[in-house]
Amino acid sequence: MKNILHLTLVITILTINSCSDSSFKANRVIIIALDGISVEGLNASEHPNLERLFSEGVLSLNTRVVMPSVTLPNWTSHLTGSGPEQHGVTDNSWEINNHKLPSVDKDPRGFYPSILKVLKEQVPSVKTAFYYNWNKLIYPYNQEYIDEVSYEENDGYLTNYEKAINFIISNKENPTFVFLYSVHTDHAGHNYNWMSPEYIQSIEEADLHIGEFLTKLKNEGLYEDSHIMFLSDHGGIEKGHGGLSTTEMEVPWFISGPGINKDKILAEPNNTVNTAATIAYLFGCTFPLSWTGEIPMSIFE
Numbered sequence: 020m021k022n023i024l025h026l027t028l029v030i031t032i033l034t035i036n037s038c039s040d041s042s043f044k045a046n047r048v049i050i051i052a053l054d055g056i057s058v059e060g061l062n063a064s065e066h067p068n069l070e071r072l073f074s075e076g077v078l079s080l081n082t083r084v085v086m087p088s089v090t091l092p093n094w095t096s097h098l099t100g101s102g103p104e105q106h107g108v109t110d111n112s113w114e115i116n117n118h119k120l121p122s123v124d125k126d127p128r129g130f131y132p133s134i135l136k137v138l139k140e141q142v143p144s145v146k147t148a149f150y151y152n153w154n155k156l157i158y159p160y161n162q163e164y165i166d167e168v169s170y171e172e173n174d175g176y177l178t179n180y181e182k183a184i185n186f187i188i189s190n191k192e193n194p195t196f197v198f199l200y201s202v203h204t205d206h207a208g209h210n211y212n213w214m215s216p217e218y219i220q221s222i223e224e225a226d227l228h229i230g231e232f233l234t235k236l237k238n239e240g241l242y243e244d245s246h247i248m249f250l251s252d253h254g255g256i257e258k259g260h261g262g263l264s265t266t267e268m269e270v271p272w273f274i275s276g277p278g279i280n281k282d283k284i285l286a287e288p289n290n291t292v293n294t295a296a297t298i299a300y301l302f303g304c305t306f307p308l309s310w311t312g313e314i315p316m317s318i319f320e
Contacts, residue, residue, distance in 0.1 A: 043278060045301040047187065047195035048246045050294075051232075052097075053225055054090060054153070055205030057213055057254025061271050064222040068230030069249065076247070076275025077318040079285035081265075084253050085292065088260050088267040090205065093252035093291050095159045098198070099133045100295035100312035106131040108159050115158065124309035128161050132307045134295040135164035138196055141304040146190040150179035153202040176201035180228055184235050191241055194302065199232075201225065205255075213255035213266075246276030246301055250294060276301075280320050287317050 058080050061069075084093045085102045087110065095108040103109045107122035108131075115129055122131040130136075138145045148167040151157060152174055162168055167186050171179045183199045207221035236242040251270040253260045260267045272289055274297065275281075296312035299305070306312075 043301045044303050045246050046244045048298050048301055049197045050199060050248045050250055051229055052200040052250050053204045054202040054252055055208050055255055056251035056270060057266055058269055058271060059266060060214060060218060060222055064219045066226040068226050072275060073273060074282045076273055076279050077283045077285050079272040079289045081269045082272035082289040084268055084270055088253040090252055091155060094156060096291045097250060097294040099131050100292055100306055100310035102292055102311060105309055105311060111155060113158060124307060126161055130161040133160050134298050135160060137299055137304050137306055138302060139164040142194050142302050145194040148186045148197045150183050151200045152176050174203040174206055176203060177228060180232050187241060188239055208255045209258055212258055244277060249273040274318055278320055279318055285315060287315055289315050
């Protein structure tokens with residue numbers, strides 16, 4: 020029994036310190052999040068601005084999403100370092116007081132711990148922002164850990180892009196985390212079919228505005244010292260998703276910034292649960308024992 024307790028203690032200590040030895044102290048991490056981007060859709064589109072960005076970092080074209088391959092479980096997994104088995108967000112109908120599976124860990128208000136909580140508790144003076152245009156996306160997060168929250172209606176996202184730039188500029192002297200999301204690409208797939216001309220156009224339109232966003236960062240001198248991630252949550256087939264095909268279950272995942280390899284394809288297996296763990300590592304934070312995500316260390320120089 021003593022040996023078992025000793026082994027448990029050793030494992031616990033190792034887990035708690037899993038990212039505490041990070042030499043990174045990121046200035047800012049910016050997530051550019053597009054809903055419903057399949058690898059096939061990305062490859063079929065013209066996206067020169069994203070292509071330039073991809074050449075400056077590490078890109079995965081076969082990152083696995085969690086099951087089910089739908090929106091709320093997967094974005095929650097990106098930002099909580101855990102799958103539905105842990106955070107309990109098992110479908111798009113989840114609400115804090117209306118869900119099927121309780122989470123294995125909770126903050127004082129009943130929310131599963133997110134990267135937002137980790138940063139607010141461990142990074143002095145950090146500023147956080149969450150921009151979105153699908154109303155349910157914010158539901159799994161305790162907003163006490165977010166400095167600026169902005170919801171844009173009717174698939175609009177350009178106002179949020181402008182707000183995000185202003186937030187980054189206003190807080191350029193502070194460590195900053197920004198989640199910048201749009202659902203219009205997913206809605207194009209649902210309305211017209213994944214791989215339809217309208218769906219491909221939605222990606223190309225997003226690429227144009229992402230390019231404008233990155234140019235503004237460069238003009239403000241805030242690009243070179245930023246870590247930028249490009250993420251999605253699922254692909255799609257015909258007008259839907261949620262199944263087990265690789266088209267639905269594999270998405271692009273990208274990161275660039277100081278200390279990150281350039282123009283490299285990620286060879287190791289990757290999953291949406293690894294996103295939050297990677298962000299925690301960049302900011303030099305430890306993360307909760309309830310998280311299951313790992314850090315794909317080959318992204319680093």
